[in-house]
Amino acid sequence: MTITLNWGILGAGNISGQFVHDLLVNNVDPEGSIKHTIISVGSSSASKGEDFIKSNGIKTSNNNGVEAITEEYDDFYKNGKIDIVYVGTPHTFHKEQVTQSLENGKHVLVEKPITLNAKDARELIELAKSKNKFLMEGVWTRFFPSVKLIREHIFEKKTLGEVYKLFADFSMNFEVEKLPTSLRGRDIKLGAGATLDIGIYSVTYGRILLDDKLGENSTPFDTKSFLSLDPTDKVDHDSTILIKYENGKQGILTSSNHTNGPDSFVRLEGTEAVLEMWSDNPARPKNFKITFTDKSKSPIVFEEKNDYNGFIYEANSIAKEINEGKIESSVLPWSETLLVMGIMDKARLENGLIYPQEK
Ligand SMILES: NC(=O)C1=CN([C@@H]2O[C@H](COP(=O)(O)OP(=O)(O)OC[C@H]3O[C@@H](n4cnc5c(N)ncnc54)[C@H](OP(=O)(O)O)[C@@H]3O)[C@@H](O)[C@H]2O)C=CC1
Numbered sequence: 269m270t271i272t273l274n275w276g277i278l279g280a281g282n283i284s285g286q287f288v289h290d291l292l293v294n295n296v297d298p299e300g301s302i303k304h305t306i307i308s309v310g311s312s313s314a315s316k317g318e319d320f321i322k323s324n325g326i327k328t329s330n331n332n333g334v335e336a337i338t339e340e341y342d343d344f345y346k347n348g349k350i351d352i353v354y355v356g357t358p359h360t361f362h363k364e365q366v367t368q369s370l371e372n373g374k375h376v377l378v379e380k381p382i383t384l385n386a387k388d389a390r391e392l393i394e395l396a397k398s399k400n401k402f403l404m405e406g407v408w409t410r411f412f413p414s415v416k417l418i419r420e421h422i423f424e425k426k427t428l429g430e431v432y433k434l435f436a437d438f439s440m441n442f443e444v445e446k447l448p449t450s451l452r453g454r455d456i457k458l459g460a461g462a463t464l465d466i467g468i469y470s471v472t473y474g475r476i477l478l479d480d481k482l483g484e485n486s487t488p489f490d491t492k493s494f495l496s497l498d499p500t501d502k503v504d505h506d507s508t509i510l511i512k513y514e515n516g517k518q519g520i521l522t523s524s525n526h527t528n529g530p531d532s533f534v535r536l537e538g539t540e541a542v543l544e545m546w547s548d549n550p551a552r553p554k555n556f557k558i559t560f561t562d563k564s565k566s567p568i569v570f571e572e573k574n575d576y577n578g579f580i581y582e583a584n585s586i587a588k589e590i591n592e593g594k595i596e597s598s599v600l601p602w603s604e605t606l607l608v609m610g611i612m613d614k615a616r617l618e619n620g621l622i623y624p625q626e627k
């Protein structure tokens with residue numbers, strides 16, 4: 269049986285382009301049992317939307333015979349052919365755009381972070397429930413094949429022995445001080461700051477590698493944090509969150525816009541072995557290596573090689589769950605999104621970072 273999902277892409281920018289790339293690669297697979305079709309690109313201007321369709325190579329030949337159109341936002345929300353909206357705009361627009369999408373009867377995949385804080389996320393979740401529509405935050409990292417394998421090694425096979433400590437870092441030097449404060453990476457009005465933008469991935473590793481449970485069932489933990497706020501743009505470009513679980517496991521979860529991180533963005537230490545993860549981007553965990561203390565044992569290495577950016581894994585998972593009538597992801601349930609948002613809320617509160625929308 270083929271599952272079909274008709275997408276509306278909201279925001280003709282950077283990440284939407286990377287997302288549609290994967291839907292289009294999927295569509296050239298003749299054996300594919302999941303067909304993703306791009307129906308419409310919602311954009312603030314028709315010309316921007318048309319450029320997006322052209323520059324990302326969306327054609328009838330790779331889009332299940334469908335010619336994608338572009339629409340301004342109001343028409344886009346009302347387009348009855350769209351099953352699910354992918355929201356690919358800066359954080360501060362997510363709440364309103366997800367609301368509009370749900371109100372107009374669409375399922376929603378919204379880029380990370382779902383909203384600026386847990387309170388807003390909770391409101392969207394309540395709305396999704398009342399509309400009986402699927403809603404998920406696009407933390408694509410959780411859906412990679414490597415993550416499934418690693419979690420089996422850690423929690424089921426106990427390949428690492430007892431795990432005690434995690435170092436997870438997402439750092440990319442984007443030369444902050446040279447950038448105008450009006451850009452997404454610096455503008456407090458757009459929800460800028462390392463914690464919400466990239467620290468969310470380090471926190472994600474602190475969840476998926478140190479706890480086998482999710483959300484409301486999670487192992488109890490405590491966190492402490494240090495965010496360094498920039499004197500000019502007033503947001504955090506360096507963020508450290510420390511997590512300690514009730515069972516003693518600890519994580520040092522860092523992010524920075526000032527420095528480049530290590531090649532191995534994850535180092536997880538166990539009594540029998542050490543896990544390291546690497547790729548060109550810590551958000552997309554393509555590769556890992558497990559090295560044993562006992563040097564007579566060969567390391568376990570996994571490397572993913574294909575044409576996908578990696579968004580296809582979350583897209584396929586959503587297609588299956590919607591097809592089964594679900595409105596909440598089993599991989600990233602709402603209570604897990606709220607838990608991560610809560611960790612980041614606490615870090616911001618501890619360090620005095622309040623967004624204008626929250627005042
Ligand atoms: N999963 C991942 O790895 C990544 C996720 N992201 C997330 O995706 C989201 C978007 O990031 P990114 O694509 O880099 O953003 P962009 O700066 O490329 O903006 C995307 C779109 O958002 C709209 N937009 C941008 N700025 C404004 C503004 N000031 N006012 C109104 N609309 C605006 C525009 O849409 P329009 O076409 O309608 O004008 C724009 O094309 C963020 O929340 C980010 O966290 C980003 C990068 C990687």
Ligand SMILES: O=C1OC[C@@H](O)[C@H](O)[C@H]1O
Binds near residue numbers: 440465466549551
């Ligand atoms: O999610 C993200 O991952 C990659 C980063 O470069 C980007 O700023 C961020 O939004």
